Amino acid sequence: MKKFFKINKTIKPFKKVIKVEGDKSLSIRWVLLASLSQKKSIAYNLLKSEDVLSALDCIKKLGSKVKFIKNRCEVKGTGFKYKIKKNLILNAGNSGTLGRLILGLLINQNKKIKLIGDKSLSKRDFSRVINPLKKFGAKFESKKNKLPLVIKGLESPKSINYIENRGSAQVKSSVIFAALKTNGTSTIKAKPSRSHSELLLKYLKVPIKVKRINNYDLIKVKGINKIQNLNYKIPGDISSCAFFIVLTVLSKNSELLIKNININPSRTGIIEILKKMGASIKMMNKKNYKGEKIADIRVKSSKNLKAINCPTNLNSSAIDEFLVIFLVAAKAKGISVFKNLSELNHKESPRLIWGSKILKLMGIKNEITNSSIKIYGNSTISVKKNIIIKNYLKDHRIFMMCTIAALTFGGRWEISDVNSVKTSFPSFLKILKNIDYNFNKFSRK
Ligand code: S3P
Secondary structure (H helix, E strand, O other), rough: OEEEEOOOOOOOOOOEEEEEEEEEEHHHHHHHOOOOOOEEEEOOOOOHHHHHHHHHHHHHHOOOOEEOOOOOEEEOOOOOOOOOOOOOOOOOOOOOHHHHHHHHHHHOOEEEEEEEEEOHHHOOHHHHHHHHHHOOEEHHHHHOOEEEEEEEEEOOOOEEEEEEEEOOOHHHHHHHHHHHHOOOOOEEEEEEOOOOOHHHHHHOOOOEEEEOOEEEEEEEEOOOOOOOOOOOEOEEHHHHHHHHHHHHHOOOOEEEEEEEOOOOOOOOHHHHHHOOOOOEEEEEEEEEEEOOEEEEEEEEEOOOEOOEEEOOHHHHHHHHOOOHHHHHHHHEEEEEEEEEOOOHHOOOOOHHHHHHHHHHOOOEEEEEEOOOOOEEOOOOOOOEEEEEEOOOOOOOHHHHHHHHHHHHHEEEEEEEEEEHHHHHHOHHHHHHHHOOOOOOHEOOO
């Protein structure tokens, strides 16, 4: 039997200070990089979500030792060669980032390793990493480039030149990680995407150079055979923060301060987009931390939201936030247009299709193609219907989008698979309860 989460009231005005959990991209990268060092690495505030726990499980199977002491996670890695047992199976769970990045790190292992994932991940395309990793010399067995797949790396992978044209940080990072394990220098020309891998490797003094030339990042990575340990305090995740930014923007007379968020410019597209739409958002107390940028984000309710013709150069830096950006467009005056977003249909669920479907269920007119959506905004709209959301491949961001929609547009919602939040943001509902004490009275499983 499916459990449905019900919401039938909008949220009351609030003024609060909150924290969200550690950044998912940085947490997974920390786990993988820590596995490469023979010395102990320590992380504070590592995101304890299912995706990150899957990453820890994978590195344990590859020979790393993992220990949690309250908010502190310690990893003692194996060094550049993992200890591979016969018939090893790694499970990436729901995580495309883990599945794709770990394949890069397996490039120098010449035993067969099987990679599996859950139902959602098994529908996603792996040719995007299989193709470049084959250039390094790896061999693959798979059906239609999907999971489950088998990788067999080689003792001495060759360095490569590669052009990454999707603006995918997962592909770029997988290639960079594989390049570390070669004897030469690899060159990757990549459409800009989140830059955490490059920044962490620079901080670790790995020979990596990045130059922005004509809207591409030219990345040169030299192979190495060992790496320092990485001690790191993981800042809050802007992709989790996004749900609360939009909750505040769309609520009446409300204000929120969200502390200690990673504001790497390759991640702050949502702030730029919402500001262009008239939202009141400020980044305060900016700090640098080990190559990354961190700030507190202050957001207030916004009365006069206007539609946007969203500049496509912001797509990659807001890629995980479009579902909630669409909610803002639904309440903005005018017609908003978002283009070149075919990648959204390659996420944990086909999100462009789902975004459109959910808006339609709410009574918000919109038109989609394979790669774009046009949303007819209505600043006075409130939803009065019954809305049931199910069979969405347990996509955590769909669940959270619907919760925010219910709390700001109204309607009587029943959303299945509440546990999907555990993928990226286990404390999502607890934070909502902290914002509105009545939340548990109008929501139940
Ligand atoms: C991620 C990159 C993005 C993003 C994903 C996390 C990462 O995917 O959607 O949630 O940590 O590298 P793509 O790189 O495939 O766009």
